[in-house]
Amino acid sequence: VLLAELKRIFATQKRGQVVLGVGDDAAVLRAPVGKVVLSVDAAIEGVHFKRPWLTLTQLGARCLHAAASDLAAMGAKPSSCVCHVTLTPGFTSAELRRLALGQARAADEIGCPVVGGNLSRGSELSVVTTVVGSVGKPLARSGARVGDEIWLVGELGAAAAGLRLLELRSGRLAKGSPGGQCVRAWREPKALVTQGLGLASCAHAVIDVSDGLGIDAERLATASAKRLVFDEAELLEALPIALLSLCRQRGWEALPLALEGGEDYALLAAGPRSQRPAWARKVGAVTRGRGAYVSLRNGERRRLGTGYDHFVADGPVTGKR
């Protein structure tokens, strides 16, 4: 019965590419024009979220946007996805329906129908989403050139501030208030798919900021064998107003939230000045060398930290292999 309902929820989506969706051994899709792009992302209770922090509908939508963000960072177009969900004992079918409705909503927003999935029980709620898409010329992390500008697309730090409020159990926040806006940035991130497609024609390298600007900038720098030097003044200017207002209210520092927060799913790109799109903000420059640094207003240059790392064994192990 539930299965039929999930089928129905996911069958209402635009399915131009879908030959066979939910319900068989595997989904079948028309072959894309260009290359196939593939990425997997997970949200695990107690690690990436706690149940009181967001509704199940928000969780479902959030997982899909987070997974699709990796494709946005390749300049790729997401075309379909499959989801595995681990359900805790006592998880009801009404709850699963809400989760699925959130996935379906995000799938519509992104244009990336859920074509299959898998359910299991387990001791913690988790959602693992694999997104498939297509790309002509993929935007790797490795193409940054000396002399490129560093571009920021999307917002930075608001989600981290929102997460801090949730962790502090700050109670109800008015929807339009700075706190409310920051919480919403954490709960309802959007994959910047259109912007990623736009970067495909002008940027040399892109990464999505999922684990924190510091760690993700370091990854782009390493992959490109270059140095990324952020400009503190430019970064501060790029920060969202809600974040700045909230930080003023609470006496928090905004820049560390922006440097260490990642769950806004902004895009970080390197590209030539002449090609910068209007919606991309310059926040630094690519130079010779290695690593990611921020050049402070007082003239100091500081190496960026490693941001939020979900898993550390012997030395830093990052979320994305």
Added chain:
Amino acid sequence: VLLAELKRIFATQKRGQVVLGVGDDAAVLRAPVGKVVLSVDAAIEGVHFKRPWLTLTQLGARCLHAAASDLAAMGAKPSSCVCHVTLTPGFTSAELRRLALGQARAADEIGCPVVGGNLSRGSELSVVTTVVGSVGKPLARSGARVGDEIWLVGELGAAAAGLRLLELRSGRLAKGSPGGQCVRAWREPKALVTQGLGLASCAHAVIDVSDGLGIDAERLATASAKRLVFDEAELLEALPIALLSLCRQRGWEALPLALEGGEDYALLAAGPRSQRPAWARKVGAVTRGRGAYVSLRNGERRRLGTGYDHFVADGPVTGKR
């Protein structure tokens, strides 16, 4: 450091289709000839396996074969996969390496390189594998016709018997002994990819037997709007010798193990008698009606049970959406 090693482990694989593998935001593959096929499968500690039951290398390989089996059942050719792994606290990098080596071994066996992944910590070990492949004309579950034979490809019941031995903590079993062979069938299943490709040109409908013959046959019957009637005598004749010997030794009944066991990852197909390949065994017939039945040697006809279901909320919810 670990990340570099995972990259190395997975980079040694045949990568004809891989443009960009482990290490960027997403993997990039050459577009396949034909349609894209996509399926996701999960193995969760305490639900699908217990740590003492198999080595981590076996676990890694098993997850890949189980996931690829869904593509085999579509008559599809797996071409690449991405894996999410949730690691428990204290999971060492040596353990992760063993798991990855198992995945890489299976990836080689199947011809389906691991092109990306995701790591997270969590309270239970789990591996979620998404396999992508290609197919010309997909073999759905829905094509069975009245008058078709039911074909079994691969073995049935040995894995269930092996699992029972593991659950009973039967201690060391000699490798070649019936018990040892059955345990191995559970620990080291193989996706029947070649056979699936072979069925693509002759069968009308196929499903892989992952949750139990009863439940999977019922799914094929429902999707095809037909009745599947298995022949007890033919089923018994198709059972593996190791299973029969073990059952004789232990005083177990073999048929229920074959009907309810599913983790051999055999293929169940419906097709015309004249087209049956030499390696497919006839075990029944497709008739008008609904549901899956077994016709017993004493003339009775019994409805097949629902097999092993990982998740039951209100009414049966199946692993595969």
